[in-house]
Amino acid sequence: xxxxxxxxxxxxxxxxxxxxxxxxxxxxxxxxxxxxxxxxxxxxxxxxxxxxxxxxxxxxxxxxxxxxxxxxxxxxxxxxxxxxxxxxxxxxxxxxxxxxxxxxxxxxxxxxx
Numbered sequence: 365x366x367x368x369x370x371x372x373x374x375x376x377x378x379x380x381x382x383x384x385x386x387x388x389x390x391x392x393x394x395x396x397x398x399x400x401x402x403x404x405x406x407x408x409x410x411x412x413x414x415x416x417x418x419x420x421x422x423x424x425x426x427x428x429x430x431x432x433x434x435x436x437x438x439x440x441x442x443x444x445x446x447x448x449x450x451x452x453x454x455x456x457x458x459x460x461x462x463x464x465x466x467x468x469x470x471x472x473x474x475x476x477x
Contacts, residue, residue, distance in 0.1 A: 409452035412459065417468035428453050435468035442466055 409429040414420045417439040422431040434447045441448060452459045 408457040409454055409459070410463075412450065413464045415465045415467045417470075418465065420465070426454070433465045438471050439468035440471045441468060 409424075411422055411429075412420060412431055412433075415433060415435075417436045418433045419436070420431055420433045422429055424430075429452045430449065431451070432447060432449045435441060440446055448465055450459050450461060450463070450465070452463070
């Protein structure tokens with residue numbers, strides 16, 4: 365994923381030949397402003413979809429979003445698990461291991477004769 369260089373963007377806004385006319389504080393303010401724009405454009409952790417017969421609970425911090433899903437009673441994920449978790453980092457906007465959870469499916473009990 366391409367992430368623009370904040371220093372290079374600052375130099376584009378304030379070329380070297382004119383930089384001496386700006387205070388160091390102004391340059392820091394410009395770098396912070398550009399960094400905020402980059403984070404807004406690059407790191408999007410949109411909430412995952414709620415799977416059929418499941419409930420998603422997400423908690424967000426400044427750095428990441430953690431989501432847990434639990435199937436309703438009598439339902440399982442295709443791998444027979446009843447719950448799963450995933451995480452997204454705001455810097456990249458990438459969910460691991462996946463963004464959306466698989467659907468919960470009706471649990472079938474085997475009958476022994």
